[in-house]
Amino acid sequence: MQRIWVVVLSVWAMLAIVAVLAWSSHSPAPLPAASSQTVVVKGPGGKQRVVVLKAPAHATTATSAMARP
Amino acid sequence: MNGLFRTEWRAVGTTCAATVTAASNGEVDAHAALAAAREEVTACEQELSRFDRASDLSRLNAADGGWTPVGRRLFEVLRLALRAREDTGGRFDPTVLPALAAAGYDRSFELLEERQPRQVEGWRAGAVIELDEQQGRARLEPGAAVDLGGIGKGYAAGRALDAMRATSPRLVGGLVDLGGDIAVFGDSPEGGPWLIAVADPRRSGETLAALNLHDGGIATSGRDARRFGPGRSLHHLIDPETGEPALAGPLTVTVVALDAAAAEVNATTLAIAGLGEAEEHVAARPSISALYVPQAGPAVPIGRLPVAAPRLVVRAA
Numbered sequence: 602m603q604r605i606w607v608v609v610l611s612v613w614a615m616l617a618i619v620a621v622l623a624w625s626s627h628s629p630a631p632l633p634a635a636s637s638q639t640v641v642v643k644g645p646g647g648k649q650r651v652v653v654l655k656a657p658a659h660a661t662t663a664t665s666a667m668a669r670p
Numbered sequence: 671m672n673g674l675f676r677t678e679w680r681a682v683g684t685t686c687a688a689t690v691t692a693a694s695n696g697e698v699d700a701h702a703a704l705a706a707a708r709e710e711v712t713a714c715e716q717e718l719s720r721f722d723r724a725s726d727l728s729r730l731n732a733a734d735g736g737w738t739p740v741g742r743r744l745f746e747v748l749r750l751a752l753r754a755r756e757d758t759g760g761r762f763d764p765t766v767l768p769a770l771a772a773a774g775y776d777r778s779f780e781l782l783e784e785r786q787p788r789q790v791e792g793w794r795a796g797a798v799i800e801l802d803e804q805q806g807r808a809r810l811e812p813g814a815a816v817d818l819g820g821i822g823k824g825y826a827a828g829r830a831l832d833a834m835r836a837t838s839p840r841l842v843g844g845l846v847d848l849g850g851d852i853a854v855f856g857d858s859p860e861g862g863p864w865l866i867a868v869a870d871p872r873r874s875g876e877t878l879a880a881l882n883l884h885d886g887g888i889a890t891s892g893r894d895a896r897r898f899g900p901g902r903s904l905h906h907l908i909d910p911e912t913g914e915p916a917l918a919g920p921l922t923v924t925v926v927a928l929d930a931a932a933a934e935v936n937a938t939t940l941a942i943a944g945l946g947e948a949e950e951h952v953a954a955r956p957s958i959s960a961l962y963v964p965q966a967g968p969a970v971p972i973g974r975l976p977v978a979a980p981r982l983v984v985r986a987a
Contacts, residue, residue, distance in 0.1 A: 658880055659858055662888045662924055663869035664895040665684050665823065665849040 672842050674859035675700035681711050682719070682823055684849025690834060691843035691859045699841060703834035707846055710833040714826035717741040718818050720767065727816060731767070735812035737802065745801065747818060747825045747931075748808055752799055754821065754935040758951075760910055762939045765797035765810075767817035769913035770906065793913030819906065824889050824934030827853040831930075846930075851889040853930035865978055871922045871963055878969055879961060880978040887930030891937035892922030892963070907941050916942035923948065924961040926976060932958070948972060 675697070676689040688707035692700040717726040717740070726744045740748075751764040797814030801807075810816065818825075830846040831853040843856030845864055858864045863882035870876040871894040881888065893907055909916035923940040927933035936958050940948045948962050952973040959973030971977065 658865045658867035658877070659689060659845055660687065660847040660852050660864070661850065661867040661869050661877065662852055662890045663850040664871070664890050664892040664922055665851065 672857070672859055672861070673697070673700070675704060677704040677708065679708060681708075682715050682826065682848055683721070684823075686711060686849065687845075687847045688830065688834065689845040689847075689859075690838075690841050691857055692838070692841055696838075696840060699838035703838040703841055703844065706833040706837040707830040707844075710830040711826050711846075711848065714743055714822070714829055717744045718747060718822045718826070720817055720819075727818065730808055730810060731815040733810070735809065737805075737807045737809045739805070739807045742806070743825075743829065745803070745806060745808065747821060748799060748801060748816070750825065750931055750935075751816075751818065751821050752801075754939075755796070758935075758939045760796055761942065762820060762935050763795050763910040764816050764818060764821065765799070765814050766795065766908040766910055766913070767815040768813070769793060769908045770817055770819075771815075772913075773906075773908065773915055795910035795913070820891070820938030821931055821935050823848040823851040824853075824887060824930035824932070827851050827930040828887065831855060851887070851930055851934050853887045854883050855885050857884070863976075863978075868924050868961055878963070879971075879975075881924075881926060881961075882976045882978045883926065886926060886928050887933035888924065888926050889930060889933035889937040890922055890924040891934070891941035892920065893941070894921050907938070909942050918942060918944050920945075920948075920962050921965045922963045924963075925958055926960070927958045936960070945970060 671694050672691050673694050673696075674689060675692060676687065678685065678687045680686065688704050690700045690703050716722065719725045720727050720731065722728060726738075726740045730738045730740060730744070748764070754762045755764065798811040799816070800809045827846045827848045831844055834844045834846070835841060835855065841856065843854070843858060843864070845852065845854045850869075852866060854864045863884045866881045866883055866888050867877040868879045868881065868890070870878040871892060891907070907916045907919065908914065919942045920940070923937055925933045925937040925940065927936055936951070936955070940951060940960060940962065943951060945962060945964060948960060949972055952958055952960050959971070959975040961975055962970045962972055964970070
């Protein structure tokens with residue numbers, strides 16, 4: 602049990618460091634992943650699973666390309 | 671419950687698609703709307719294409735300063751292009767065709783041959799275009815020629831969308847996509863806004879962002895496609911100031927605007943602008959926003975870009 606807590610705390614600490622580094626660099630705000638969809642599925646006994654699905658876009662904008670054959 | 675109806679075809683030198691959201695019992699309406707969109711795009715191409723010798727635009731370009739009767743679509747798009755030239759201080763200019771042809775883009779893209787570009791002697795942007803609304807005719811100053819490449823597809827997408835709505839007023843939503851110049855209205859088939867992906871110009875087949883749009887237009891312009899000339903070193907974005915393919919500007923830029931024609935005009939304008947100039951341009955026009963992809967480095971959202979947030983769906987098992 603203690604090991605699990607150590608792992609959890611380490612991950613959180615690493616995330617915090619990454620967040621501080623990201624905040625301090627003035628790069629443009631990252632864009633959310635294109636057309637991703639998060640689905641939280643509740644399993645038997647109330648256990649939750651998080652599934653990330655790709656939601657297809659209705660159209661794509663790009664520099665006008667040649668007609669597809 | 672709503673359904674999705676879609677058609678895809680080739681026109682205006684690219685792949686076109688129209689999609690509608692209609693009630694489940696609205697199949698007849700949906701198909702009528704899709705047919706109307708295709709007809710309108712065909713009609714626009716017949717008037718606006720510079721590669722069709724019989725088009726109204728080709729006749730106008732060949733008139734060498736004479737008055738030419740033109741259809742209402744060409745008349746309207748010329749008026750919009752003139753307004754855009756004024757609004758952008760000449761950074762958007764529909765009369766760059768002589769420079770574009772001199773650079774080598776003098777026929778439909780698939781027919782281009784590799785040859786050395788030449789310069790236009792005594793290049794001067796901003797050629798005079800006169801419009802006579804009463805008689806439905808137009809005139810260019812002698813030697814001038816018009817290319818609607820920076821506005822025509824956006825305009826046609828908007829017209830096709832209007833045609834769908836006029837034909838089938840009960841539609842819940844619609845989308846017209848002419849090779850990446852996109853016009854939308856209403857709800858998507860899933861409900862809520864339409865989800866438009868922005869292609870990543872550096873990674874083929876990948877998307878850079880997803881944008882939400884209920885009503886309006888989206889267009890992308892850039893130097894990542896339609897390259898030609900020796901070693902494909904040239905692109906089609908002419909800087910009106912120099913009359914040559916622009917040196918400054920992003921790899922691509924995507925613009926969201928109130929309609930597709932405005933989106934395409936602004937994308938064409940920003941495609942030859944540095945980042946600072948692009949930010950100033952958008953700041954002065956609250957109705958547009960942009961995603962600027964520089965030639966190196968990360969993409970920069972400018973203005974209130976309607977980036978789609980990942981949707982959270984909670985389902986009980």
